[in-house]
Amino acid sequence: MVNQKPSFNSIKGAGPEGETHRIDFKDERSSGSTSPNNLHEATLWERQRDPYLGKSERDIIVDLEGLIQQYDLHDLGEELTRGARYAYNRDDTDRLDPNEDERHWIAKEKSPAFKDKWSQTKMMYYVAVLCGAAAIVQGMDQTAVNGAQLFYFEDFGITNTWEQGLINGAPYLCSVLIGCWTSPVLNKHFGRRGTIWISCFVSVASGAWQGATFGKWQLFASRFVGGFAIGAKSSTTPAYAAECSPPRIRGALGSQWQMWTAFGIMLGFIASVAFYPVQVDGYPGLNWRLMLASTSIPPIVVCCMTFFAPESPRWLMSKGRYRQAFDSLCRLRQCRLHAARDLYDIHVRLMLEYELKPKTAWARATKLFSVPRNRRAAQSAFFVMFMQQFCGVNVIAYYSSQIFSDAGFGQQQALLASMGTGIINWLFAIPGILTIDTKGRRWLLLTTFPYMAACLFFTGFSFFIPAEGTARIGCVATGIYLFMVGYSPGMGPVPFTYSAESFPLAVRDTGMAFATATCWGFNFLLALTWPPLQEAFTPQGAFCWYAAWNLFGFFFTWFCLPETKARPLEELDAVFNIRTRDHLKYHLIKTPLIGKGHVGNDLVDVAAVIEGRDMNGHV
Incomplete structure (x- = not known):
């Protein structure tokens, strides 16, 4: 059976980004139409907010x-x-004549209760x-090397600092x-x-x-192979969680990744x-080998676990396997009515995506940078991904044991001190998850940068203290621990x-x-360059180098990074349609108000600045 994707009737028109699709629907959801036939002309971009815009219930049934x-x-x-x-x-569920369950x-x-x-x-x-x-797999892959490198550099005679960074x-x-x-290829053929x-x-x-x-180059090869998994896992797992979960807990499950x-x-x-003291005659380096093998x-x-989990309903539907998608939703929802509702809702949104999405990878890549709204979104996303690395956190994740050794700790003490950074990182990630949707993204960055x-300045200057x-x-331990307290709820x-x-x-x-790719690329650059940079x-x-980057991050965030907290999709279009120079001009005017709570984006005020008016509305 050929799975032909159903679509809605459309006529040509113009969208805000040059789209040639425009759709006419009978509108029984909009109260603003004055047409005698109650018709509403809804662009594809307006329908991102409400994919049922302009359609009647009869259209849905057909x-x-x-x-x-x-x-x-x-x-x-x-x-x-x-x-x-x-x-x-x-809202009107009585018309469905639901049973007691x-x-x-x-x-x-519908209950607001937690x-x-x-x-x-x-x-x-x-x-x-x-x-x-x-996610635990992802994190453990990053830090087991922290303690192991204290030994395999010596066992393999790796003294060149660039080779040390390259292997790590x-x-x-x-x-x-x-x-x-x-990742896209694997997801297409094998599912989430x-x-x-x-x-x-x-x-x-x-x-x-x-x-x-x-040998050192075999160690490099074995670690290089592990990189095949990192990109696919980090992009697929949050998507799988989001596609399986109901909207009410989707944000919470998505943010649990960090x-x-x-x-x-x-x-x-x-x-x-745990493996530091393991030593067996005839098996040199057993301790660091167990660290990495763990x-x-x-x-x-x-x-x-994957064998017992359902496949993503959305992925199944994208392959035309609607019956399996319904079975999957029945396992994930509390009643079959909710499963049936979500099946149709996913279907409608998939059809919208087919209408919006460019058909080739080259067209999608081109559109990402050629359309100003997309280009500004990419600028902001690439900035936060870059700063997640250049705030300096993975210097601690990869090299804290060596840093503590240089500060005067013994090897075992250095490993224990490094474990403390991991515990702090995990505990203080929880406040970030709880506040990211209340305080906002900009607020978290502006307070933690x-x-x-x-x-980091304190940690660096601590090395001036005699050994x-x-x-x-x-002082070194205090500076690093306090740094992790700030990183975990912000750039984490x-x-x-x-x-x-x-x-x-x-x-x-x-x-x-x-x-x-930006995130992992600069992650590699940081791991590669820290040993020669320190030398x-x-x-x-x-x-102090990475402390300076945090200051750069603060100023870029204040002047050039829009807030996205609690924005509906069409308002995000409005946010990213504002030119960066206008955003900068707006926050230059707002800068004297720092400390009075004005760290968000007020689109009305931004519009005033663009039009050349002051904050009181005067030209």
Whole structure:
């Protein structure tokens, strides 16, 4: 059977970004129409906010009948019809004549109570645990090397600082060159579950290989192979969580990626401490080999978990497998009425995406940079991804044990001190998740950038303290710990959250691929350059270098980074349609008001600045 994608009737017109599609619908959802025939001309871009805009319930039923016929869903016809009517109008549920069980879950879904919000199926919680476990894999991959490098540099005679950085950064070199760009291909052919399974299998193989290496270039190769998994896993897992979860908890499940990545980072430090004393005659370097090989344990668990998890309903529907998508939704939702509603809602949004999305990868890449609105979104997303690395956090993630050793700690003490950074990173990620949707992205960055700069200056200057005694050790540890307190709620959760919401639907996949590649590319650059940077600049200069980048981040955020918190899609178009020079001019005027709570974007005030009026409306 050929799966022909259903579409809505359309006529040509002009959209805000040069689209040639414009659609006429009978409008029973809009109260602003004055046409005798109650017609509303709705652009594709207006329908991003409300995909049912301009359509009547009769239009929905006609569309659904075609869907049932196309995918041979006749036995589900009655359920799907009720679900489509529910998707169209979620307020008047009495007309659906719900049974007692359905009424119960409808009330639960509408209840503002926290316990009702998290009243989900066991399978939904299973998916959340699976995604959290995948994030743990990601984090542990990053930090097991922190303790191992204290030994394998010596065992393999790696004294060249550029070689040290190249070996430590090998996974991220692979990720930016290959891993990030294989994710769309893997997702297309193997689905979300399949991509997670493949990436975790590669992590298992890479970890085991790292533990059995016998030379520096084999160690480089084994770590390079691990990079195939990093890009695919980091882009697929949050998408899988979002596509499986109901809208009410979608943001929370999506943002858990950073928190559980921080937990995995902590586990990597714990593994370094746990295996440090392991020494067996006849097996030289067993301790650092076990540190690296331990990264294979979490992905084995994730590989097993994927076999029992449902596939993403959205991915199944994109392949024309609507019956399987409905079965998947029935496992993820509390009642079949909600499953039927979400099936039709996903279908409508998929059809909108087909209308919006350029058909070729080259067209999507071109549109990302040729359209001013998209280009400004890319500028902002690439900035936060760049600053996640150049705020200096992964200097600590990869080299903290060596830094603590240079400060005067013994090896075991250095590993214990590094474990402390991992614990702090995980604990203080929780406040960031709780405040990112209340305080906003800009607020978190503006409050943490100068704080992180001060901590890095303090850490760097601490190396001027004589090595004798414990003063230098205590100051270096204090500076690094306080830095992690600031990083975890700010630059930790903001970059991936900000990037995911900035791009319009037509170029979202391409934009996220570029943004993720930016993150891992600068991650590799940081890992590569820290050893020679420290050698050339001394620890004082190297820490001050990254402190200065945090000051740059503060000023760029204040003058050039728009706020995206709580913005509907059409308002985000308005935000990113403002030229950067106008945004800069607006915040130059607002700068004297720093400290009075004006750190967001007021579109009315921005418009006033663009038109040449002052803040009181005078020309």
